[in-house]
Amino acid sequence: MSAITFFTSVNEQLQFVEQRMREQAGDGQHPDLKSALEHLLSAGGKRIRPTLGLLVGNMLGAPEEKLVTLGASVELLHTATLVHDDLIDGALLRRGMPTLNARWSPAATVLTGDFLFSRAAKLAAETDYLPLMKLFAETLGIIVNGELTQMFSSHGMIDRNNYYNRIYAKTASLFEMSALAATMVATEDEEIRSAMKAFGYEVGMAFQIVDDILDFAGDQSTVGKPIGSDLLNGLVTLPAIYFAEANPYNEDVLSLPGGGWKETARVQRLVDAIRESRAIGQALEEARKAVSRALNSLDVAPTSPEKDALEDLAKFIVDRKI
Amino acid sequence: MSAITFFTSVNEQLQFVEQRMREQAGDGQHPDLKSALEHLLSAGGKRIRPTLGLLVGNMLGAPEEKLVTLGASVELLHTATLVHDDLIDGALLRRGMPTLNARWSPAATVLTGDFLFSRAAKLAAETDYLPLMKLFAETLGIIVNGELTQMFSSHGMIDRNNYYNRIYAKTASLFEMSALAATMVATEDEEIRSAMKAFGYEVGMAFQIVDDILDFAGDQSTVGKPIGSDLLNGLVTLPAIYFAEANPYNEDVLSLPGGGWKETARVQRLVDAIRESRAIGQALEEARKAVSRALNSLDVAPTSPEKDALEDLAKFIVDRKI
Numbered sequence: 001m002s003a004i005t006f007f008t009s010v011n012e013q014l015q016f017v018e019q020r021m022r023e024q025a026g027d028g029q030h031p032d033l034k035s036a037l038e039h040l041l042s043a044g045g046k047r048i049r050p051t052l053g054l055l056v057g058n059m060l061g062a063p064e065e066k067l068v069t070l071g072a073s074v075e076l077l078h079t080a081t082l083v084h085d086d087l088i089d090g091a092l093l094r095r096g097m098p099t100l101n102a103r104w105s106p107a108a109t110v111l112t113g114d115f116l117f118s119r120a121a122k123l124a125a126e127t128d129y130l131p132l133m134k135l136f137a138e139t140l141g142i143i144v145n146g147e148l149t150q151m152f153s154s155h156g157m158i159d160r161n162n163y164y165n166r167i168y169a170k171t172a173s174l175f176e177m178s179a180l181a182a183t184m185v186a187t188e189d190e191e192i193r194s195a196m197k198a199f200g201y202e203v204g205m206a207f208q209i210v211d212d213i214l215d216f217a218g219d220q221s222t223v224g225k226p227i228g229s230d231l232l233n234g235l236v237t238l239p240a241i242y243f244a245e246a247n248p249y250n251e252d253v254l255s256l257p258g259g260g261w262k263e264t265a266r267v268q269r270l271v272d273a274i275r276e277s278r279a280i281g282q283a284l285e286e287a288r289k290a291v292s293r294a295l296n297s298l299d300v301a302p303t304s305p306e307k308d309a310l311e312d313l314a315k316f317i318v319d320r321k322i
Numbered sequence: 323m324s325a326i327t328f329f330t331s332v333n334e335q336l337q338f339v340e341q342r343m344r345e346q347a348g349d350g351q352h353p354d355l356k357s358a359l360e361h362l363l364s365a366g367g368k369r370i371r372p373t374l375g376l377l378v379g380n381m382l383g384a385p386e387e388k389l390v391t392l393g394a395s396v397e398l399l400h401t402a403t404l405v406h407d408d409l410i411d412g413a414l415l416r417r418g419m420p421t422l423n424a425r426w427s428p429a430a431t432v433l434t435g436d437f438l439f440s441r442a443a444k445l446a447a448e449t450d451y452l453p454l455m456k457l458f459a460e461t462l463g464i465i466v467n468g469e470l471t472q473m474f475s476s477h478g479m480i481d482r483n484n485y486y487n488r489i490y491a492k493t494a495s496l497f498e499m500s501a502l503a504a505t506m507v508a509t510e511d512e513e514i515r516s517a518m519k520a521f522g523y524e525v526g527m528a529f530q531i532v533d534d535i536l537d538f539a540g541d542q543s544t545v546g547k548p549i550g551s552d553l554l555n556g557l558v559t560l561p562a563i564y565f566a567e568a569n570p571y572n573e574d575v576l577s578l579p580g581g582g583w584k585e586t587a588r589v590q591r592l593v594d595a596i597r598e599s600r601a602i603g604q605a606l607e608e609a610r611k612a613v614s615r616a617l618n619s620l621d622v623a624p625t626s627p628e629k630d631a632l633e634d635l636a637k638f639i640v641d642r643k644i
Contacts, residue, residue, distance in 0.1 A: 030474045088429035107410035114466045121459040133455040137443040152352045
């Protein structure tokens with residue numbers, strides 16, 4: 001099975017998820033809101049979170065209707081956080097497309113994000129399962145809390161724990177929710193639930209670590225934003241942490257907590273040094289280990305084509321674009 | 323019983339609501355977020371929404387713990403919408419206190435609003451009752467949708483239906499939710515649920531109509547914002563609608579849909595004319611009728627001190643500050 005066959009296996013269900021998301025802009029919504037949603041949804045993205053939920057749910061025999069609803073809820077929640085994030089960062093491009101706030105007023109952007117939150121919550125409620133609503137509320141709390149922490153934390157800080165907490169809140173929490181929610185509508189077996197939760201968590205952590213590697217080692221045209229942009233924003237990610245640990249007396253490293261990340265020339269030099277160092281490989285190795293823990297959690301499930309697809313998804317996470 | 327005795331009767335429970343709200347900033351939250359919440363909560367307000375829920379729930383024998391949780395959820399949801407609203411309007415003062423966005427960056431303000439949404443959802447989930455979570459998600463949808471409609475609708479539009487939809491979304495929906503949610507944790511009797519929902523709806527509509535009257539007829543120091551500020555923002559509220567209906571050929575009225583609301587001198591003249599016209603009395607009469615429908619819905623409940631208090635609350639809505 002080739003690395004992206006796993007998308008194909010849920011292709012039809014992903015179309016249903018897409019449709020469910022687009023329906024949220026229907027029924028008496030304002031045309032401008034509709035066109036905003038259309039813009040956001042057509043910008044696309046890989047829909048990796050719904051794919052994860054669909055594959056897990058299919059493997060465990062969950063009802064398709066609930067998986068589609070959950071997939072739409074998770075992806076809209078993700079989209080809502082992106083809309084507010086882009087506003088906060090003043091980002092003008094995402095995935096190579098203009099962001100909402102590049103075209104709209106901040107007011108309309110705030111409200112569109114709020115609208116997406118409300119629709120994600122409504123879809124989660126439509127699953128008719130209270131523990132899922134709780135999971136939804138908790139995950140939303142974790143994500144927002146993570147964003148607040150990131151905003152308030154001193155930038156340029158080199159701190160492994162801070163980094164892991166941050167990528168859990170930002171990314172892995174929603175992967176975790178996606179996998180766990182799909183399991184919850186399939187089985188009450190606690191062992192399977194906890195294994196699938198762990199699968200989502202590990203895959204999500206690996207996904208973000210690889211994203212952070214691509215910010216150093218990727219190709220600008222593929223990544224869709226300037227190389228080193230995290231560091232330029234004061235965010236010290238895993239490759240930079242490994243580099244800093246190996247080169248504690250490096251002048252550029254030492255400058256970071258005091259604001260050195262604001263100096264473009266310095267950051268460029270540091271980015272080049274990190275790209276050429278062992279740090280990239282070490283970070284990648286860490287992502288690979290997370291994927292391998294994820295694969296171990298799949299042991300609770302018997303062999304099946306869906307399980308194979310989940311293994312492919314996990315491996316794809318570290319192999320993409322590198 | 324004097325008009326504000328109804329607050330006294332739930333005073334102790336309101337303290338629990340207050341405490342539950344403040345707890346949301348605890349446990350590892352960032353000090354800046356804590357101080358923002360402290361600022362928002364200390365700005366106070368009458369806590370009329372939780373009071374409504376507590377009185378309804380007490381009357382129907384609902385468990386106090388759930389009423390307190392619901393009250394905190396409703397008030398945090400309300401606060402979240404205010405935070406985003408103030409950001410959108412660029413408002414610097416609310417209730418005579420600096421707004422969050424007067425002191426903070428837009429980014430921090432967006433995220434603090436999101437944080438409050440997430441905590442309101444979490445509290446709603448803590449009631450452990452799925453229909454409540456659905457009600458919460460629906461109400462959030464109605465509120466946000468109303469704000470979007472308000473933003474996109476042509477300002478200066480003189481339209482009764484648009485007005486009623488707007489104040490339902492903005493205010494009455496949350497009063498309705500507050501009364502209905504408190505009923506839902508007390509009884510499954512559909513007649514009582516629908517009567518209490520109607521009570522919340524009517525009281526909420528009356529509340530907003532009176533607010534809109536105060537924007538014309540109130541005293542600037544009591545209202546806390548300049549007289550006529552709705553009209554200056556292009557929002558045509560009930561007193562202006564009555565005035566326009568009685569004076570369809572008034573030059574200032576005719577100018578509104580085309581942007582006349584942007585001319586300060588014109589709006590000032592119109593505000594003075596409305597203040598001296600029968601429109602104020604007509605709008606007030608409409609609020610009184612809503613309250614009287616609210617009182618009729620109370621017929622489903624037997625006489626009790628809590629029912630008396632609810633009657634007082636309903637009457638207080640139209641009598642305050644006029």
